[in-house]
Amino acid sequence: MCERGEIVTTARLRRSGVSGQALRQMVDAGTIHRARRGVYTTPATCPAIRAVAAHGGRVGCLTAARHLGLWTLSPPGAPHVWMCDGQRRYHDTGCGCVEHWDDGPRGDAGATPSVPRILCQIFRCVGVEEFFVVLESALRQRMITEEGLRWLRKRSNAVMREALTLARDDADSGLESLLRWRLRRHGLRVRTQRSIASVGVVDALIGDRLLVETDGVEGHNSAPHRHKDLVRDAHAALWGYMTLRFDYAMVVHDWELVEAAILGALRTLGGARP
Template identity: 35%
Template structure:
């Protein structure tokens, strides 16, 4: 069905104008809604029944996902701010049902009616979020391949000096936002951090701190993947057999008990090395 394909092309939500451009007639749209294949969110905006809830809320409010909300929709780190961040045009009259952070700015012309473009997402994160969160978002964009260092310089070329500075702090190598936070915090504490280090006979390890401590990080959804669990345990065994210093931290320890986590890292670094 043409209408369904168009909706899928635009991320599950599209305007009547976008649907009409693909050949959908008003009668076809009415039938689509009546038969349950689409939902009319507001005048001139339609969504698939399984569209992203935050996107639906943004479209109902006449805005677009921005900042960390847009970052999550692109599969990037979204930080700990669970509020809905919306780019809302100055003439908007609708407000979202939930608590939301509204950015009252002119529309920047994204093809999707429910979120800002990818480049504008990155710019808005740096403008709105704290520096640590913003760098983590950019780090995950780099590591996922969605952005490059050269591309970031282009995206932020016309931004204020503060935004350009934050963007310059981004580095590839963090497979998750938590890894980026650890990298940033350890470097701020004066440590040297290498990421995604290959160890012969062991495999890839998340981090090497000060050239001596191999650090592994477990994500929030870590135990949901049994094969990943077994691979990580195999790496632990390999590092133990080689006598290398090693430490594994959970995302909860990083997010909620960082001072204790840092003390543990520095304690292991300070301990005499014992090789097998």
């Protein structure tokens, strides 16, 4: 029996020692929910995973990435479902689920695609920026192997290959990854999670003296955290650094302003070595 919210099948429950009578009692007691015939979810299962269980197929793409704890840029939305040849859709057409049909092997309804397959689905579904963010998250969390990267390269086009070449494992958030991806065309040296004397670890160091902080956590709005940020910025200035701060909305939705501010700051500082 699973201990976290997920999809389970009758076969899996039987292998765990749950009899038919015990399963019916669990459904009646609400300790397990029937999604469709032979497929169940636990009370802790999130709405997106429940929708996948009811739809048919398996969790896929962005929904699978979030389920594994990987960073994503897009907010939670329609559930993404991985479908293979011969599988049946149980939802009515127009249910809102996003289907991903590919040549992967069929499997248990509760199975999650491999991380390389999830990345491939994300690239095809929502594009290279989301792909790059999830890829760097997978690298950071040691959730993709060299074999997995080779699998992706065999299925890549020029854009995906550029992302695979640029990706590293040192970013600490999706915003840091997106910042570096969007700045790549300027040939700048962008280092993430760098330790600066008297300042601490910063999100990004561009060139030699520009610090960029991507404040994606709501706690930055609190008075104590705001004071701490101001002290850090003052120490940075004391040592000859300039600090720019951007929140999630600016990096994701107002990139032209963020880009212009970074390039303007670099001109003020006298440029940056590529």
